[in-house]
Amino acid sequence: MQFHPTALALPARMQDRHAGPLPLVTEALRGAGARLLDDQSRPLMAGLHPLADLAPRDVVARRVWETLQRGDRVWLDATALGDAWPERFPTVHAACRAHGIDPAREPIPVTPAAHFHMGGLATDNDGSTRVRGLHAVGEVACNGVHGANRLASNSLLEGLVFGHRLGRRMAAHAVPRAVRGAYSWTGHGNAADPQALAHLRVLLWDALGPVRDGQGLRAAHQRLQDESSAYGWQGRLATRLLNAARARGISLGAHYRRDTAT
Numbered sequence: 081m082q083f084h085p086t087a088l089a090l091p092a093r094m095q096d097r098h099a100g101p102l103p104l105v106t107e108a109l110r111g112a113g114a115r116l117l118d119d120q121s122r123p124l125m126a127g128l129h130p131l132a133d134l135a136p137r138d139v140v141a142r143r144v145w146e147t148l149q150r151g152d153r154v155w156l157d158a159t160a161l162g163d164a165w166p167e168r169f170p171t172v173h174a175a176c177r178a179h180g181i182d183p184a185r186e187p188i189p190v191t192p193a194a195h196f197h198m199g200g201l202a203t204d205n206d207g208s209t210r211v212r213g214l215h216a217v218g219e220v221a222c223n224g225v226h227g228a229n230r231l232a233s234n235s236l237l238e239g240l241v242f243g244h245r246l247g248r249r250m251a252a253h254a255v256p257r258a259v260r261g262a263y264s265w266t267g268h269g270n271a272a273d274p275q276a277l278a279h280l281r282v283l284l285w286d287a288l289g290p291v292r293d294g295q296g297l298r299a300a301h302q303r304l305q306d307e308s309s310a311y312g313w314q315g316r317l318a319t320r321l322l323n324a325a326r327a328r329g330i331s332l333g334a335h336y337r338r339d340t341a342t
């Protein structure tokens with residue numbers, strides 16, 4: 081799971097466990113000169129990485145996460161863009177204004193957020209899995225192009241390239257009619273209700289967020305076992321994610337273990 085370093089930190093929405101996704105504050109802003117600041121307006125990334133604000137996503141996301149965990153807030157100062165804001169970054173500008181923030185005059189409060197799924201069904205270069213007739217392209221697929229730390233914007237290109245490749249393969253090897261219907265869909269089973277889903281989100285954010293450790297992963301796993309009936313198929317999925325994270329004892333890209341970090 082990749083974490084975006086800068087979603088718009090809306091305290092009300094972050095406290096509401098039923099709330100939907102936070103708006104993203106694009107990283108292109110830092111490319112355009114915006115700077116991450118701590119509560120005392122000091123540069124957040126200074127001294128941490130040679131690229132400072134332009135460090136890889138996982139590095140920036142962790143720094144923001146750790147700062148928030150200490151109880152401080154993190155700000156993205158893009159006021160230097162001034163009147164160019166609405167034209168250059170209309171989506172972020174609109175999202176900020178909708179929440180009473182004027183990014184041309186004040187820094188934007190930010191938080192990391194779960195963003196992109198690097199993993200999924202293992203496929204070959206043409207989108208086929210080892211299960212006959214099962215193909216995957218896009219975020220659901222693991223074709224190896226992203227490694228453990230996707231570069232921003234590579235996923236849309238991935239969708240185009242691998243969608244084309246799989247389409248070509250399927251056209252060349254059309255599935256005979258007789259094979260269709262060989263798979264039957266029995267459903268996911270019970271689903272978590274909104275309350276349970278909200279708890280699951282918090283549980284996973286704490287245990288499987290940008291910074292992980294064995295103890296937290298174990299505790300979350302145990303809790304899911306104890307309360308498995310409440311979480312339905314989403315709980316089973318969460319258990320798989322926890323198992324994968326527990327099995328990978330080292331830090332790699334966006335998977336960061338503070339107990340074994342090198």
Ligand SMILES: Cc1cc2nc3c(=O)[nH]c(=O)nc-3n(C[C@H](O)[C@H](O)[C@H](O)COP(=O)(O)OP(=O)(O)OC[C@H]3O[C@@H](n4cnc5c(N)ncnc54)[C@H](O)[C@@H]3O)c2cc1C
Binds near residue numbers: 195196219236237239
């Ligand atoms: C806020 C945000 C900004 C992003 N910005 C960029 C960017 O600038 N550049 C970039 O390269 N990437 C970006 N990404 C990542 C990129 O958008 C996604 O990786 C990409 O859209 C994934 O495409 P997909 O087709 O694999 O999955 P999706 O776009 O998620 O499509 C999956 C589809 O499957 C449908 N579906 C789900 N379950 C079922 C079911 N059981 N039956 C039938 N249909 C189902 C869903 O409704 C959905 O339409 C961004 C992602 C986010 C969230």
